[in-house]
Amino acid sequence: xxxxxxSLDTAxxxxxxxxxxxxxxxxxxxxxxxxxxxxxxxxxxPAFLKHLRVLEESGLIATEKSGxxxxxxxxxxxxxxxxxxxxxxxxxxxxGADRLATYVENQxxxxxxx
Amino acid sequence: xxxxxxSLDTAxxxxxxxxxxxxxxxxxxxxxxxxxxxxxxxxxxPAFLKHLRVLEESGLIATEKSGxxxxxxxxxxxxxxxxxxxxxxxxxxxxGADRLATYVENQxxxxxxx
DNA sequence: CTTATTGTTTGCCAAGTGGTGAACTGAATG
DNA sequence: CATTCAGTTCACCACTTGGCAAACAATAAG
Numbered sequence: 492x493x494x495x496x497x498s499l500d501t502a503x504x505x506x507x508x509x510x511x512x513x514x515x516x517x518x519x520x521x522x523x524x525x526x527x528x529x530x531x532x533x534x535x536x537p538a539f540l541k542h543l544r545v546l547e548e549s550g551l552i553a554t555e556k557s558g559x560x561x562x563x564x565x566x567x568x569x570x571x572x573x574x575x576x577x578x579x580x581x582x583x584x585x586x587g588a589d590r591l592a593t594y595v596e597n598q599x600x601x602x603x604x605x
Numbered sequence: 606x607x608x609x610x611x612s613l614d615t616a617x618x619x620x621x622x623x624x625x626x627x628x629x630x631x632x633x634x635x636x637x638x639x640x641x642x643x644x645x646x647x648x649x650x651p652a653f654l655k656h657l658r659v660l661e662e663s664g665l666i667a668t669e670k671s672g673x674x675x676x677x678x679x680x681x682x683x684x685x686x687x688x689x690x691x692x693x694x695x696x697x698x699x700x701g702a703d704r705l706a707t708y709v710e711n712q713x714x715x716x717x718x719x
Numbered sequence: 720c721t722t723a724t725t726g727t728t729t730g731c732c733a734a735g736t737g738g739t740g741a742a743c744t745g746a747a748t749g
Numbered sequence: 750c751a752t753t754c755a756g757t758t759c760a761c762c763a764c765t766t767g768g769c770a771a772a773c774a775a776t777a778a779g
């Protein structure tokens with residue numbers, strides 16, 4: 492829908508699915524064709540291709556077809572942009588935690604499950 | 606729906622929305638009541654409460670009601686778990702990049718937009 | 720008690736997601 | 750040419766998401 496090549500919305504959405512995260516993990520070890528990527532999953536090719544499309548539109552992977560084989564590879568730069576957002580937020584929190592550490596010290600460490 | 610207190614699925618899903626990311630950013634500066642959180646957004650309370658519920662079920666925030674005011678705060682531990690997954694993946698890729706750097710060197714730096 | 724404030728719940732709806740099976744295209748292979 | 754193999758497209762389906770309006774608590778303030 493969007494022509495934008497990268498957005499946090501689409502990147503995090505792409506990561507919010509265990510199938511797609513598993514594909515990312517696999518591609519971290521090197522490029523692979525669609526069929527090899529799809530094999531571990533109990534799912535038809537059409538459904539799997541939808542996941543690949545989500546990943547490609549998010550900018551997290553790139554694909555290229557040569558002959559009848561489409562080869563997929565990772566685009567680590569876009570993955571690190573998502574990581575950057577998270578680490579920036581954590582840095583923001585740590586600044587606040589440092590600033591307020593005196594009287595809300597317990598609240599910072601209080602995140603056990605209730 | 607799920608009793609599980611934390612999963613990458615729900616955490617990344619919660620982050621895949623600009624409204625919810627803005628709430629996270631705001632809460633990084635300190636706790637806040639629902640009304641104050643909702644004010645910047647052009648959206649009714651019911652819709653905003655759904656976003657808050659997604660955030661709370663993902664474990665990224667916690668809420669507590671005292672009197673008629675519900676106060677929300679961040680749970681940074683769960684945010685950093687998502688960050689950890691991303692940095693682990695990047696580390697995996699860097700290991701592979703190092704290993705194969707000799708003959709696929711150009712592919713690693715090839716991720717400009719096509 | 721009355722009223723305003725702050726959530727909360729309940730229906731409802733349009734659009735998106737995640738899967739299926741079946742039909743199809745286009746490149747290798749015999 | 751005939752067949753298989755890899756991928757693609759299509760029509761369809763159940764379910765979820767993200768928004769609304771309206772009615773409904775429950776607490777605080779006058």
